[in-house]
Amino acid sequence: MYTFYWQKFILPFWPKVVIALASFLMASVAGLAAPIIIKLLIDNVLADGDLYQLHFITAGIVVLYLLRGIFSYVYGYLMAKVGNRLIERMRQEMFVKLQSKDYAYFVNNQTGEVISLFSNDLTLIQQAVSVSIPEFFIETLNVLAILSIMIYFDWQLSLVTFATLPFIFLVVGYFNKKTAKIGMLMEDSLAKVASFLHQTLLSATIVKSYSREEYEYRKFSQRIHQAAEEFLKMQRLNAVLVPLVEFLAAIGLTVIIWFGGREVIDGELTIGGMFAFLVYIINVPAPMRKIAQAATSLRMGTVAWERIQQFESQPRTIFDGGMEAPKGHGLVEFRDVSFCYSQNTGILHHINLCARPGEIIAIVGPSGAGKSSVANLLLRLYDPTSGGIYVDGVDIRELNLASHRKRIGFIQQEPILFHGTVRENIRYGFPGASDAKVEWAARMADAHDFILALPNGYETPVGELGGLLSGGQRQRIAIARALILEPAILLLDEPTAALDSQSERQVMESIRRASGGRTTFIITHRLSTLMASDRVVYLANGCIVETGTHGELLQRGGLYAKAVALEALGA
Ligand SMILES: Nc1ncnc2c1ncn2[C@@H]1O[C@H](COP(=O)(O)OP(=O)(O)O)[C@@H](O)[C@H]1O
Numbered sequence: 001m002y003t004f005y006w007q008k009f010i011l012p013f014w015p016k017v018v019i020a021l022a023s024f025l026m027a028s029v030a031g032l033a034a035p036i037i038i039k040l041l042i043d044n045v046l047a048d049g050d051l052y053q054l055h056f057i058t059a060g061i062v063v064l065y066l067l068r069g070i071f072s073y074v075y076g077y078l079m080a081k082v083g084n085r086l087i088e089r090m091r092q093e094m095f096v097k098l099q100s101k102d103y104a105y106f107v108n109n110q111t112g113e114v115i116s117l118f119s120n121d122l123t124l125i126q127q128a129v130s131v132s133i134p135e136f137f138i139e140t141l142n143v144l145a146i147l148s149i150m151i152y153f154d155w156q157l158s159l160v161t162f163a164t165l166p167f168i169f170l171v172v173g174y175f176n177k178k179t180a181k182i183g184m185l186m187e188d189s190l191a192k193v194a195s196f197l198h199q200t201l202l203s204a205t206i207v208k209s210y211s212r213e214e215y216e217y218r219k220f221s222q223r224i225h226q227a228a229e230e231f232l233k234m235q236r237l238n239a240v241l242v243p244l245v246e247f248l249a250a251i252g253l254t255v256i257i258w259f260g261g262r263e264v265i266d267g268e269l270t271i272g273g274m275f276a277f278l279v280y281i282i283n284v285p286a287p288m289r290k291i292a293q294a295a296t297s298l299r300m301g302t303v304a305w306e307r308i309q310q311f312e313s314q315p316r317t318i319f320d321g322g323m324e325a326p327k328g329h330g331l332v333e334f335r336d337v338s339f340c341y342s343q344n345t346g347i348l349h350h351i352n353l354c355a356r357p358g359e360i361i362a363i364v365g366p367s368g369a370g371k372s373s374v375a376n377l378l379l380r381l382y383d384p385t386s387g388g389i390y391v392d393g394v395d396i397r398e399l400n401l402a403s404h405r406k407r408i409g410f411i412q413q414e415p416i417l418f419h420g421t422v423r424e425n426i427r428y429g430f431p432g433a434s435d436a437k438v439e440w441a442a443r444m445a446d447a448h449d450f451i452l453a454l455p456n457g458y459e460t461p462v463g464e465l466g467g468l469l470s471g472g473q474r475q476r477i478a479i480a481r482a483l484i485l486e487p488a489i490l491l492l493d494e495p496t497a498a499l500d501s502q503s504e505r506q507v508m509e510s511i512r513r514a515s516g517g518r519t520t521f522i523i524t525h526r527l528s529t530l531m532a533s534d535r536v537v538y539l540a541n542g543c544i545v546e547t548g549t550h551g552e553l554l555q556r557g558g559l560y561a562k563a564v565a566l567e568a569l570g571a
């Protein structure tokens with residue numbers, strides 16, 4: 001946390017930070033000087049009845065507090081400015097890191113937690129860095145200064161005063177520990193509420209279709225209730241703490257007044273001196289409280305910082321090869337590829353497969369056979385455990401990731417469209433594409449006609465995740481989006497599995513048109529697609545069991561033929 005503080009906060013912004021800290025210090029000094037002036041006022045001016053000096057000193061007090069106000073403002077403003085800049089930078093850096101994460105990271109982590117890193121944790125850090133750390137140090141200085149001045153004034157009275165302090169410290173310390181613990185619980189509960197809301201938003205259709213609003217409401221209420229309970233505990237603690245501390249302080253003050261009063265009567269202390277002394281004592285609790293709060297906030301900031309460190313330090317496993325992908329026709333070879341995800345064993349075994357440009361390869365097999373894993377490997381979302389994948393003769397691990405992925409038009413079962421217009425979505429991978437190019441891609445994907453029939457044609461918004469379009473329309477826009485980059489390879493993972501038969505026919509038609517001249521892999525269990533392919537690869541338990549044309553495999557009468565006969569082609 002402190003190296004971070006130094007490197008990310010002080011070094012980059014040092015002029016502002018230095019001015020801010022200096023202002024804070026000046027404000028404190030101004031605050032410290034006030035009681036001394038009051039002492040002068042009472043002991044010298046009032047006692048002597050010097051009216052001229054009275055004007056002078058009261059004006060001085062006004063100026064002093066004015067200065068204090070100005071310095072406080074400069075400090076507060078500059079720190080807020082630097083804090084905001086820091087968090088803005090950190091958010092940007094974290095977003096870059098997030099985007100460079102392996103695909104596995106997104107599969108294995110909960111969205112809500114990642115979001116909370118970007119919101120809650122960064123806010124905690126901002127608080128710690130731009131408020132708590134400076135306050136901690138300067139208020140500590142402040143308290144030390146006050147104590148020294150008090151001792152200088154009257155060491156005996158100071159001793160009496162200090163004797164009353166430990167009680168207050170004990171009580172405050174005890175409460176602080178408790179509130180910190182509850183604070184953590186509260187953070188946790190709030191994160192859970194956020195995560196839950198996020199899920200509910202995503203699954204609105206499911207909740208509605210199953211009429212589970214009541215149930216979701218109850219779950220939500222439970223979580224909210226827990227958070228509220230913890231919040232209440234916190235408030236109750238505070239409600240006890242404040243009057244308790246005030247009571248203890250009042251007793252302490254009474255003792256001090258009694259002792260100090262005796263000194264005044266004995267002539268050991270002036271009236272002004274005692275007054276100033278009391279003003280200092282009254283000024284102790286506020287910085288003490290700030291120090292305690294700063295310490296708590298620092299602890300929370302440190303925990304948040306550790307979480308962010310952990311997020312940033314998780315190692316990548318997919319590395320950029322650096323070599324620009326050669327302009328080839330898209331000859332794809334799987335050479336003895338075996339693979340497993342980190343947490344399990346043996347997903348794919350010794351896959352050998354060669355797909356030539358223009359060929360349509362259908363991959364079929366039971367659910368869980370490893371078909372999507374083949375697609376993940378070709379996209380380099382993961383790397384094989386052994387063996388290698390070669391495109392136009394080059395191992396894809398040697399290639400620049402972006403240039404490799406750009407050659408592959410990838411279509412999923414449920415296409416993800418972004419909030420925006422049809423045109424923006426088609427252009428997503430090629431922001432500089434001309435309108436003519438967008439239209440070309442849409443025609444290739446058989447989408448042009450229905451797009452023109454939309455209320456605003458290409459400028460029609462698709463809605464959140466494409467919700468304003470039908471499944472078949474979304475899929476054809478996704479195909480256009482893939483085609484606009486003129487990829488040498490098309491990779492389709494169950495592209496029609498979620499569609500009705502009419503949309504399926506339309507989408508298949510656009511796939512057939514799109515696949516002309518490209519190496520096409522299509523993961524499917526649709527018989528019509530299998531029949532239209534050049535070669536069928538039957539995958540079971542991570543092995544290629546049979547391969548050949550649909551007709552050949554039927555004749556062979558093996559597993560594939562049985563699956564076709566039973567209409568059990570998986571998925
Ligand atoms: N991201 C992942 N992490 C761990 N295991 C996974 C992951 N994705 C899939 N699997 C496992 O790998 C196996 C093959 O999955 P998959 O390739 O998706 O099969 P298919 O697409 O043929 O249905 C399954 O047993 C599945 O549980």
Ligand SMILES: [Mg+2]
Nearest residue numbers: 371372373493
């Ligand atoms: Mg799959």
